[in-house]
Amino acid sequence: MSETDEIAVRAVVAADEVPIKRLHALVFGPGRFARSAYRVREGTPFTSPFCRVAVQGDRIIASLRMTPARVGGQPGALLLGPLAVDTAFANKGYGRRIVEDSFAASAAAGFKLVLLVGDLPYYSRMGFIAVPPGQIQFPGPANPARILARELVPGVLGDYRGLVFAAG
Ligand SMILES: CC(C)(COP(=O)(O)OP(=O)(O)OC[C@H]1O[C@@H](n2cnc3c(N)ncnc32)[C@H](O)[C@@H]1OP(=O)(O)O)[C@@H](O)C(=O)NCCC(=O)NCCS
Numbered sequence: 001m002s003e004t005d006e007i008a009v010r011a012v013v014a015a016d017e018v019p020i021k022r023l024h025a026l027v028f029g030p031g032r033f034a035r036s037a038y039r040v041r042e043g044t045p046f047t048s049p050f051c052r053v054a055v056q057g058d059r060i061i062a063s064l065r066m067t068p069a070r071v072g073g074q075p076g077a078l079l080l081g082p083l084a085v086d087t088a089f090a091n092k093g094y095g096r097r098i099v100e101d102s103f104a105a106s107a108a109a110g111f112k113l114v115l116l117v118g119d120l121p122y123y124s125r126m127g128f129i130a131v132p133p134g135q136i137q138f139p140g141p142a143n144p145a146r147i148l149a150r151e152l153v154p155g156v157l158g159d160y161r162g163l164v165f166a167a168g
Helices: 014-028 030-034 036-041 094-108 120-126
Strands: 007-011 052-056 059-071 074-085 113-117 147-151 162-166
Touching: 007 094, 014 059, 014 074, 036 059, 036 074, 036 113, 036 162, 052 094, 059 094, 059 113, 074 094, 074 162, 094 120, 120 147
Parallel strands: 074 113
Antiparallel strands: 007 052, 052 059, 059 074, 059 162, 113 147
C-alpha cells in the first residue's frame, strides 16, 4: 500500500467494527466512554446506513458513526459521532468529506436534523450552529455550549425540543 493510493469513502460494514474501535482508541484514548453522546448510543447497533469510513486500500483512515435518534417524541434526527481521523491523515479534509457524504445520504432518506456534542469552531464549517441553551438535552452531562445542530431541512430546529434518545 503506497502513500499515494487513493482514498475512497464508503458505508460501514460489520467487518469494520474492530478496526474502527482501534482507531477510536488511538484518537480518543480511555476517556471516550464517559462522553454523554456515548450514553445515547449505548445498546444501539454498531452501524447504520449513514455511517461512513474513508479507506486507503484496506486501511481505515477516518470513521463516522451516525445514530438515528428522537428528540422528545420527534423522529427524523441523527446523532453524529464519534468522528475520528487518523492523525497521519489529519487536516486533509477527510473529516469533512465523510460527514458531507453521510449528510447527502441522510437527507435523501428523509432525515431532517443532525445533532452532536462538539466544537463549534470545527463543525460550523459544515453548517452546524449552537442549539439555544435548554432546548435539547442529553442523558448525562453535556456542556450546553457544545450541543450543536445542523438542519438538513431548513427551519426544522425549532421543532426539536427535549431529551435526545436513540430511535432504535
Ligand atoms: C477533529 C477531526 C475529526 C478533524 O478531522 P480532519 O480530517 O483533520 O478535519 P478536516 O481536514 O475536515 O478539517 C481540518 C480543519 O479543521 C480544523 N480543526 C480541527 N479540529 C478543530 C477543532 N477542534 N476546532 C476548530 N478547528 C478544528 C483544523 O485546524 C483544520 O483547519 P484548516 O482547514 O484551517 O487548516 C480530527 O482531528 C480528529 O479525529 N480529532 C480527534 C477526535 C475528535 O476530536 N473528534 C471530533 C469529536 S467527535
